Amino acid sequence: MKTITGKRFSLTLLLLAGVGFFSLLSAQTFEEAKNLAFNGQRAKARAICRTILAKGYDSDVATLMGRTYAWDKQYDSARVVLLEVLVKSPDNSDVLSALADVEYWNDRYPQALEYCNRILAKDPDNQSVQFQKARILNTADRYDEAALVLEKLLQKNSANSDALRLLEKVRLELIKNKITINYTYDYFDNAAYKKEPWQLIYLQYSRKTSLGTVIGRVNYANRFGLNALQLEADAYPKIGENDYLYLNYGFSDMKIFPDHRGGFEWYHSFPRSFEGSIGGRLLHFQGSKGVIIYTGTFGKYFGNYWMSLRPFITPGDNGTSVSTYLLVRRYFSDPQNYIGLRVGVGSSPDERRLLLDGPNLLAHLKSQSIKVDYNHIFSNRWILNTGLAYANEEYWSPSELRIKTGNVYSFELGFAYLF
The missing domain is CATH 1.25.40.10 (Tetratricopeptide repeat domain)
Incomplete structure (x- = not known):
């Protein structure tokens, strides 16, 4: 046993x-x-x-x-x-x-x-999940709710640095109003433009609403001693959780601007940080028929980088013109702090300098361009934007009755105030 x-x-x-x-x-x-x-x-x-x-x-x-x-x-x-x-x-x-x-x-x-x-x-009182929830709300553009969650978290732990930084970004998004002034100087090295600079200044006011952002803008241009004004409005209405529109209309009775311009584009956010859009632009100059330009984008976020490709397709009597632009941005602490690079082949109706060329917009037969810009926010209120650009363009020389090539050097400086 x-x-x-x-x-x-x-x-x-x-x-x-x-x-x-x-x-x-x-x-x-x-x-x-x-x-x-x-x-x-x-x-x-x-x-x-x-x-x-x-x-x-x-x-x-x-x-x-x-x-x-x-x-x-x-x-x-x-x-x-x-x-x-x-x-x-x-x-x-x-x-x-x-x-x-x-x-x-x-x-x-x-x-x-x-x-x-x-x-x-x-x-x-689970602080890690409170922060997780606030981050999701912030990404979903539900800033009021995100701020409430973060404020509750910080009442318990005021030293939470991640929550403090996120709350600072959320409060920035809650600011509704923005005033911007921007100046662009373009220098041409070709005789056809008499080596005289073009200057463009715009003043704009934008406001965030529950339906989306609305913008009003006044453009002033000086070219060859001529001055011109254009009134313009943009809107970005939300039409769903993952969709919004771009709407634009501009008017001027001065010849170096289009007398009418319009824009429409539908944007959609896809899974895995992809975004796409499809739309068009309409330009009508005095004494000429309107120009319809089809466009769209396809882009993706790669961590802190944003890359997008935008074509412009312009049907015409002499065939169809295609232009393409590639944009790369590297974001830093928030969407207001970034450095960007844009390279392009062809002419863009969103390039304001080209819209000063009246009905000769499409006379730039071939164009290669590159632009670097920098955007930075100070004190959560002031935004600085500056850019340098270079373009090599074909143009029609009336005096020589032939196509020539010239260089354009551009400098841009802008300030914005949030309130």
Whole structure:
């Protein structure tokens, strides 16, 4: 009897030792998986997670595996793994937070907020989730709500630097009014333009409304001793969660501006930080028929970089003209701080200098241009914008009755005040 009891006791010890060894091994292996995941080796981390899960369920391991899918932008796979964890642990705040990140990165803001709210319903003072919710609200342009969440967070922890920085950005977005003055100086090195500079100044007022931003602008131009004014208005009405319009109309009774100009464009935000648009421009000069120009954009955010491509297609009696512009911007702390580079082939109706060329707008047969600009906000109120540009353009020389090439050097300086 003693022998049997001793054997059973020894077997129990062996089983306990085995379980303890497996638990220790699993813990060590899980730490290895985390280290691999945080160092960018996410496929290897997932392989280790699968090995652990094959021996027994572990919510932490499954949550890590789901997050690695999300970090690799495999959002559908991340949902499958994380929702399985949620079924077994409906109140697991780690998996709810992970699912909120998945939906946020996939531009599904209502779903992301729903997961945050489920955590905060049981743990209203969870500061990391409060910040997560505020970040989602800010990205979704729900600035009033984001400010309320951040202010509540900072009442509990006034030293939270991330919350302070985000609240500063949110309050900047809550400013409704903006006045801008901008000056552009263009120097031509060709005889056809008598080497006289063109100067353009505009003063504009913009206001954010619940329907979108509206802008009023007065343009003043000086060219060859001639002065001209143009009145212009823009609007950016929102028509859905991921859609807005660009509307433009301008009027002038002075010949170096179009007597009428109009613009329409429909913008749509796609998943994974893509954006596209389609629309057109209409220009009508005194004594000539109108010009219709078709355009659109296709762009994407790559981290802090924005890249977009915009063509302009102009049908005409002598065939169809196509111009293309590539824009790259590198954003810094917020959307008001950036440096940009634009390169183009052909003429753009959005280039205000060219609109001073009256009905000879399309006389610039070929054009290559490059522009660098810099935008910076000071004291959360003042914005500086400056730019340098160079263009090499073909133009029609009336005196020589032939096409020639000339260079244009441009300088731009603008200031804006927010209130």
